[in-house]
Amino acid sequence: MGKSLLLCLFLFSAYSYVSAHYDQHQTLVSTVTKNTILPLFTLTLNTDEEYFIHIGGPFITRKCNDGLSRPIIPCGSATCALTRRFNPHQCPPTQNTIINGRCACQATAFEPFQSLCSSNQFTYGDFAISSLNPRSPSVTFNNVNYLCIPKPFLPGFPPGVFGLFGLSPTALAGWNQLTPPRLGLEKKFALCLPSDENPTNKGVIFFGGGPYKLKNKDARSMLSYTQLIKNPRKLNDYFLGLKGISVNGETILLAPNAFDFDGKGDGGVTLSTVTPFTTLRSDIYKVFIEAFSKATSDVPRVNSTAPLEFCLKSTQHFQVPRIDLELADGKIWKVFAANSMRKVSDDVACLAFLNGGDAAEQAVVIGMHQMENTLLEFDVGRSAFGFSCSLGLVNASCGDFQTRP
Structure with a gap:
């Protein structure tokens, strides 16, 4: 987390002030x-x-x-x-x-x-x-x-x-x-x-x-950009080119075409503001959860809390591995604990990712929890998607943006 935190702090301190x-x-x-x-x-x-x-x-x-x-x-x-x-x-x-x-x-x-x-x-x-x-x-x-x-x-x-x-x-x-x-x-x-x-x-x-x-x-300097991918069979959705997912710095082993579209336009990686948590097709979820379980083997498990399946005992010094979404053009969307885990009680936190089943329409649907407290820009005119690090890393939140003249 150290390098990512330093990068976010550098970008935040390097912002150009808004002009007069x-x-x-x-x-x-x-x-x-x-x-x-x-x-x-x-x-x-x-x-x-x-x-x-x-x-x-x-x-x-x-x-x-x-x-x-x-x-x-x-x-x-x-x-x-x-x-x-x-x-x-x-x-x-x-x-x-x-x-x-x-x-x-x-x-x-x-x-x-x-x-x-x-x-x-x-x-x-x-x-x-x-x-x-x-x-x-x-x-x-x-x-x-x-x-x-x-x-x-x-x-x-x-x-x-x-x-x-x-x-x-x-x-x-x-x-x-x-x-x-x-x-x-x-x-x-x-x-x-x-x-x-x-x-x-x-x-x-x-x-x-x-x-x-x-x-x-100006928070625009905080944004990293990746290309939006068009799916001619599903014009109403935004798709990202995802090449891999890593847990604790290690890329999980998936089929080479795990995130590709099929002939019907199914598959691919999209975003949703009506889906609470990121949802993975079963073949991806099973490998992902195995990697996350291995990386947290020293943290006590607790019973699941529906709909979340993988829950851990949350302590004062509770730490979980970072999850990286490795995008097609080399950019990485880093998901830290605030966006990867959902706290369900004072001493229980659950992994905020769901198993979408074998017949999931998309390979990955990035849900609302993973988007929270992050600035996301949809530059539709240039077919680009911009994303910041978690604003909590620079001691800020979505509520700190100017909303009045």
């Missing part, structure tokens, strides 16, 4: 909060409307149960055609409907919690979001496309939550609609999920590029 012209930037921003009812993160739009963050969601979805009529998007429009292109791969083709004698565009959403497909009207409306520009601290976007939440969809929606904010690499995703060229914004967003250890912590999401002001310094 920072106020000219139009970066859009929202705080990120862990929902107290469902284990998901939300961002805020329209001052007080919360939306679940869904990296794999192709659209914004929004409640439409107020009895008001919504603008119709014609069936033959280019927008409606786009909804078909990004129809969730798990779902059948969408059928349009007739509203007041007009053919109205319908779109389909995949509900990841119950694995259900359902359709509803695709429409548009106004959305407001905060800006870091003091001369325009709030920006309102007109004619933002969204899908009326289908039924059934997230039964028992928590109070104050109005929908899901899709962040997939698609034309109708929320980040893309909030970064129009006329504002000079870059086609990217950056996300920092607050640590689950402190429920009162806040995170942040930026749209349109940096700087990302962390304790008066």
